[in-house]
Amino acid sequence: MVEMHDKSPSTDKEALLVNYIVTGSNGTDHDIDIPSKGRVFDDDDEIYNFYKEYAKKIGFPVHRRARKRNDDGCLRCVSFGCARGGKHRRKVVNPRGSMETGCGAYITCRRRQGDGKWVMSVVSLEHNHKCDPEDVKLYKCFEPVCSSAQKQRRIELNCGGLTVKKKAKIAVKNEGVGCAEMGAERNAVGEGRRLRIGKGDVEALLKFFAKMNGENAGFYWQAEFDEENYLKNVFWADGMSRAAYKEFGDVVSFDTKYLVDKYDLPLVAFVGVNHHGQTILLGCGLVSSEDTEAFVWLFTEWLMCMSGKPPKAIITDHAKAIENAIEIVFPQTRHRWCLWNVMKKLPDEFGKHDKCLDITSDMKAAVYDTQSSDEFEQLWHWMLVEYGLQDNQWLKDLFEERSRWVPCYLKDTFWAGMSTTQRNEGSNMFFDGYMNARSSIKQFAEQYEVVLRKKVEKEKLADDTSSQKTIPLVTTYPMEKQIQKWYTNSKFKEFQVELLAMLYCNFTKIEKTPTHMIYNIQEDVYIEDFCKKMTFHVTYNEEECDVQCTCQKFTFDGIQCRHSLSVLCHNGIRKLPDKYILRWWRKDVIRAHTRVKVGFSCWTNDDATKRYHDLCTKFAELAALAANDETLYQDIVNWLDCKKKELQQTVIKAK
Known part of the structure; x- marks a missing residue:
């Protein structure tokens, strides 16, 4: 049994916070039993179950923080808190995602002498992260224990x-x-x-x-x-x-x-x-x-x-x-x-040639290692002369269509990685x-x-992981923390690779013009035990904070390259300009396709999806009524535009 006391939460601020989390307002009552100082329990399991039920309604994960014992081994103090408390350690090699945000929400209960009951002595209800009851299905602490029949059904x-x-x-x-x-x-x-x-x-x-x-x-x-x-x-x-x-x-x-x-x-x-x-x-x-x-x-x-x-x-x-x-x-x-489809034909075309391995190696060098069309064409023609392949029809056809498959001709276009x-x-x-x-x-x-x-x-799992878990930082650069906040975990890891690879980049020459700076950056590229040095040219405009590299990685796959990052850091740029943060990779954007009602996925048919489907149905009914009257049509459009701006402002404030 739980003894009820008239004591309120430890502070009015905490009570208001709980109400706001649950109701989105400051006063609407909901059937939520809020932890409060002086509350009495029979045992520590009852405390944990109570706090877990409270967390489930608020929308945050729970873990056991501490258990202290007397000299005789008997429990005298227990503490339970939000599982997003604590701070993850920085790990440079193969960092893993973490939910920890340093959240300070927790409760502490002490055993009372005499009757041995437990009294809640410390209550902290304030979280430093978003709490959403719909997210509880993602937390392991709320996973139900499956029966053998349920497991068989899943299989x-x-x-x-x-x-x-x-x-x-x-x-x-x-x-x-x-x-x-x-x-x-x-x-x-x-x-x-x-x-x-x-x-x-x-x-x-x-x-x-x-x-x-x-x-x-x-x-x-x-x-x-x-x-x-x-x-x-x-x-x-x-x-x-x-x-x-x-x-x-x-x-x-x-x-x-x-x-x-x-x-x-x-x-x-x-x-x-x-x-x-x-x-x-x-x-x-x-x-x-x-x-x-x-x-x-x-x-x-x-x-x-x-x-x-x-x-x-x-x-x-x-x-x-x-x-x-x-x-x-x-x-x-x-x-x-x-390109894979083109290069896989090399053994078929030159397998019987006595210098097949040399041809393959030189062709790959011309295709993969050149940064400009002039450089590619020079190496290509040298290869034809070196091996007597001027009359090879397959190579002739490939060269005529080089703008469709050679990387240096394609890197001026975004290919989404x-x-x-x-x-x-x-x-x-x-x-x-x-x-x-x-x-x-x-x-x-x-x-x-x-x-x-x-x-x-x-x-859906990747969305939830990016929302709930944070990949640890591996450097102290502010731009890394910036990308950690905005990008999905998989794309943030790609950015981290480029950030760490600045270690292999060295400035060899700097030229100054009236409008910009040109940096020659030499990178040590390791292929197993072999190291080759490649030079890239980065143009930097200080006034517009514009940076462009001859590797064109950002244009090609939307992740800023190590060479450009080296130049930005060299010029004291702490954070990436907004133009280098793509909406495509952001985790905070609500994607319409995740709200579409589907028959093949039980994961997506949640409350949000049902609300989205209901709204679409009602909007369709509204459109049918207003489409035949210009005045009604304009009224509806104006109302929707105003409502859209209000909702956008609400979302921005919530973030």
């Missing part, structure tokens, strides 16, 4: 996407269909330009679209048929993909892996990267052939689905049909080939582990929701 829910090969074997065994029969059923390849379809695929596809239409807000799909009403091409995108495109659609990778690698499934996918650098799906398609006409239809449907807004940059494999389609549908979009030195993750990782070379459309439709649920859960 059953997740096993569908883990072992595709086993699932495929089971499916074949149950249906009594051998590999030869499955191949015979896919007769569309030899039947002209028709979609490769197996037994039950069309029914499975229609069932899949009907299910997605019913459960997924904003689901879009289109199909194309030939003159004989045979299915040719299909495209679809769910509501979350369409919303994510508005935020992350400037850079897109068009994945044709399943066509290139000759899978039975003629699948293509539009893939982007989010604020954590994770791949996100922006649309899928099934195509009957790999010609310009099929890709033009697919790109056109995708563009219509995305409100007619083309991407600023797109990455594809090297294919003339895709290149032609992009020039037709996205004439203003910067097109780049996957999609690397030029290896195959983009979105091109070979999004559906891998859930499909194999013999997966049918029916099997893919069954796996689609599993894949997307996993991706959504991964993004």
Whole structure:
């Protein structure tokens, strides 16, 4: 039993703070039992359960702070507090995220002599961080103990996407269909330009679209048929993909892996990267052939689905049909080939040459180590002469299209961190582990929701981790703390790599002009035991605090390079100018796609998502009423603009 006392919280400030956290105001009462001095408990477990229940309603994690004993070993004092108390230690090598913010909220109880009951003696309710009851599901201290049945259910829910090969074997065994029969059923390849379809695929596809239409807000799909009403091409995108495109659609990778690698499934996918650098799906398609006409239809449907807004940059494999389609549908979009796809062909082209290893090494040096087009062309022509490759047609074709694949021609464009030195993750990782070379459309439709649920859960977990845990600082530079505050944990780690790499950078020459300074920075680049020295040129304008490096890392992937950071620190710049902090990587931005109602993810269908969906429904009803009257339309627009400004100011103050 808990003895109730009339004593209020230790200070009026603490009481007001609790009310404000719970209600968002200074006076509304809620059914929350607030800790107070003099409160009496029977044992320490009862204290912990009481404080844990209080923390759950307020929205902060709990841990045991201290336990003190008498000389005879009996407990005499216990302390419980916010788990975000304390300060994490700085760790230079492989720093881990931490929730600790130095929060000072805690309670202390002492055992009373005589009856042995516990009395609350110290109460501190003030937190130095945001408390939100909706976040309690993220804290381990509130995790329920799962029964064996619940654990088994979790395994059953997740096993569908883990072992595709086993699932495929089971499916074949149950249906009594051998590999030869499955191949015979896919007769569309030899039947002209028709979609490769197996037994039950069309029914499975229609069932899949009907299910997605019913459960997924904003689901879009289109199909194309030939003159004989045979299915040719299909495209679809769910509501979350369409919303994510508005935020992350400037850079897109068009994945044709399943066509290139000759899978039975003629699948293509539009893939982007989010604020954590994770791949996100922006649309899928099934195509009957790999010609310009099929890709033009697919790109056109995708563009219509995305409100007619083309991407600023797109990455594809090297294919003339895709290149032609992009020039037709996205004439203003910067097109780049996957460099990994180009370089992997070196052994096939020169494997029989007696100097194959030397050619490969020199070609890689020309591609990866050059910083300007003149430097690349000089090394390229030297390589052709050195090995007598002037008449090699493959190299001739590559050189003519060098602006589509050589890094020094591409670094003036933002590519959202999609690397030029290896195959983009979105091109070979999004559906891998859930499909194999013999997966049918029916099997893919069954796996689609599993894949997307996993991706959504991964993004949600990264969002929560970036919000709740802080990667420790490894230097004392103020700009590191600045980026720690604004960027997601994964992108902050990338910034830390550049900050620490300043150790390998040395100033070799400084030139002064009337408008700016030019710094020559030599970097020691270590490749295993071998060290090579590379020189970069950094231009710095003191008046505008503008810095530009010949490596163009910031332009390319949005993270400021070690060479520019060296110059900024050399000139006493403590914090990065706002123009070098990209919205794309920020963790404090509310992304619309995380509020879209989806059927495949239990994680995203929380209270905030439901409120978002309800608001969208009401706004649609309001739009229908006001669209036919100009006066009503203007009144609604003006009201929404005012309300938007009020909400933005509220959010800014809350931060």
